[in-house]
Amino acid sequence: AQSVTQPDIHITVSEGASLELRCNYSYGATPYLFWYVQSPGQGLQLLLKYFSGDTLVQGIKGFEAEFKRSQSSFNLRKPSVHWSDAAEYFCAVGARDYKLSFGAGTTVTVRA
Amino acid sequence: SAVISQKPSRDICQRGTSLTIQCQVDSQVTMMFWYRQQPGQSLTLIATANQGSEATYESGFVIDKFPISRPNLTFSTLTVSNMSPEDSSIYLCSVEDLEPGLVGNEQFFGPGTRLTVL
Numbered sequence: 715a716q717s718v719t720q721p722d723i724h725i726t727v728s729e730g731a732s733l734e735l736r737c738n739y740s741y742g743a744t745p746y747l748f749w750y751v752q753s754p755g756q757g758l759q760l761l762l763k764y765f766s767g768d769t770l771v772q773g774i775k776g777f778e779a780e781f782k783r784s785q786s787s788f789n790l791r792k793p794s795v796h797w798s799d800a801a802e803y804f805c806a807v808g809a810r811d812y813k814l815s816f817g818a819g820t821t822v823t824v825r826a
Numbered sequence: 827s828a829v830i831s832q833k834p835s836r837d838i839c840q841r842g843t844s845l846t847i848q849c850q851v852d853s854q855v856t857m858m859f860w861y862r863q864q865p866g867q868s869l870t871l872i873a874t875a876n877q878g879s880e881a882t883y884e885s886g887f888v889i890d891k892f893p894i895s896r897p898n899l900t901f902s903t904l905t906v907s908n909m910s911p912e913d914s915s916i917y918l919c920s921v922e923d924l925e926p927g928l929v930g931n932e933q934f935f936g937p938g939t940r941l942t943v944l
Contacts, residue, residue, distance in 0.1 A: 748932060757830075757918060757937040758869075804868060812857055812922055814933060816869045 716741040716807045720817035727795050728825050735790040735820050737805035746808035747788040749779055752819075753801045761803075764788060775799070800824045828853050828921050830936035838942045839909055846905045847939045849919035854899035857922040859933065860892070864915045872917075875902050909943045916940050 719738045727733050739745055746765050750758040762773025769781040779790045788805060805817040829852040839845050849858065860872040872892055873881045881894040895903045906913050920933040 750935075758920075758935040760932055760934070763932050812933075813859075813871055813874070814869075814920075815871075818868045 716745065716809050716815045718805050718807050718815055718817035720803075720805055720820050722820045723818070724821045724823070726823040726825060729797055730794050733790075733792045733795045733799070733822065735803050735805075735822070737788045737790065737817060738786050739788060739805070739807045740786065741807055741809065743809075747779075747781060748806040748808065748814070749773065749777070749788075749790045750804045750806060750816075751775075751801050752804065758804065761790070795822075795824055797824045797826070828855060828923055828934045830919060830921060830934060832919060832936040832939050834939060835937065836940040836942075838944065841910050841943055843909055844905055844907045845909065845941060846903050847917055847919075847941075849902045849904070849936055851900045851921050855921040855923075856899070858896065858902045859920045859922075860894065860902075860904045861918045861920065861935075862915045863918060863938070869918065872904070906941065909941075911943045914941055914943045 717740045721736050748763045749761040751761050752758050761777050762771050762779055764771050764781045772778050777792050779788055781788050802819045802821050804819045806814045808814050831850045833848045858875045861869040862872055863869045871884050872887045873883045875881045875894050875896040877896045877899050891907055893905045916938040918935050918938045920935045923932055
């Protein structure tokens with residue numbers, strides 16, 4: 715069965731600074747990888763996804779993520795954060811049975 | 827992408843009662859999923875609901891506690907039965923966005939139903 719680890723429970727970053735959220739997965743085959751964002755009181759919004767091909771994927775809101783098979787990682791990055799990026803971020807891995815397994819989430823706080 | 831709505835958006839219920847949550851999609855979808863997000867926790871899959879078949883439940887979840895209906899390709903309900911305070915969570919439905927020829931499809935989520943059990 716697949717699993718996801720997000721090592722950082724909470725990250726605080728200054729507005730305008732760069733952001734990187736870590737995600738490590740465990741899955742026996744080529745994974746389908748996703749990053750979702752959940753703003754307070756909101757549902758989950760898909761930021762980006764990786765299925766195959768180019769290991770650097772671009773998403774919405776200026777986010778990107780890089781798939782590194784050798785490290786079983788799929789870290790999310792943003793060069794310059796905005797106050798509106800304060801939210802909970804979830805990494806997820808999908809299997810061929812279409813089920814998603816989510817990490818515990820990372821809460822991002824943006825300070826002025 | 828699919829647009830998903832859920833009703834109710836939130837509710838406060840007494841222990842021992844049941845609540846039925848509705849999930850409506852603006853397009854026909856084959857696979858629908860129900861998740862639970864307990865306070866401060868991540869999402870846990872409760873069950874997969876396909877139209878025309880019984881829902882498939884994940885380990886730790888049973889039909890008697892979380893009966894699910896899937897009467898057509900745009901609608902599903904999840905009932906939380908005989909509630910206790912431990913059932914206080916956000917319940918989310920999601921759908922698989924199937925594109926022809928694409929494997930590993932993404933899921934789109936509804937806004938969630940925030941349930942508080944007293």
